[in-house]
Amino acid sequence: MDEAVKTARMSAELEVPATLGALGDIAALVLRLAGGAGLGKGASYRIRLAVDELATNIVMHGYRGGDGRITVRGRSGPGRVQISIEDRAPAFDPVQGRLPPEPHTAPERRRIGGLGIHLALTSVDEFDYVRRDGRNISTLTVMAEGTDPCPPRP
């Protein structure tokens, strides 16, 4: 019998400047929490991808390349990681701003961009957004046994 995966309840918080250079620090935090929760490779990849896409969106579109901060808070327990991402950019609800892919449009005519939010939302098991006190707060949850590894094609 395999040795039981050692899991630990962990919490962590990170505040970084809203730059592409900070994405690596955010990813490291998310992967550490995923490891603590005993998530497998696939689930760890999904939570990293989702947080990365939302953070990238905040850098590129939320603050529009200007100065800003992003706060990432996370906690993990056995088989589950929850991450919240907070920014002070203009209000943006990812669910409303989601742009689904255009699979029936030829690639050379396709718009470039807009897929990141779709990828993020299809990678997590739970998603919540609130606008509170001038802040956007997105909360993402991934479970060890969660989303189908390949969601239905668009």
Place this chain on the structure above:
Amino acid sequence: MPLSVSLSIEGDTTVIELEGELDAKTAPDFHQTIEKAAGHGTSTVEIRMAGVGYMASAGLRSLVFAQQKVGEHVTIKVVGAIEPVSRTIRTAGLDRSIVLTDD
């Protein structure tokens, strides 16, 4: 983790080999190589991705950009992508125009 990108020609195929992580920070390096590959005029552009451990939507934009640069008559193949990377490509529906193969 940085991205290393190499470019070579094998017969009528332009080969781009990627290794590392493909995200919003590293995708511009890939774009520069795509521009060069488009100038070679081969009938196939093969993108070897076995060494890519992580790809964000910036990588999808790169693949769409690649198809736009080389034109619809040139076949783009993505070879050896790990499962989460090919899942990302399928989620975007890009496997309808780009050939995904294991080797």
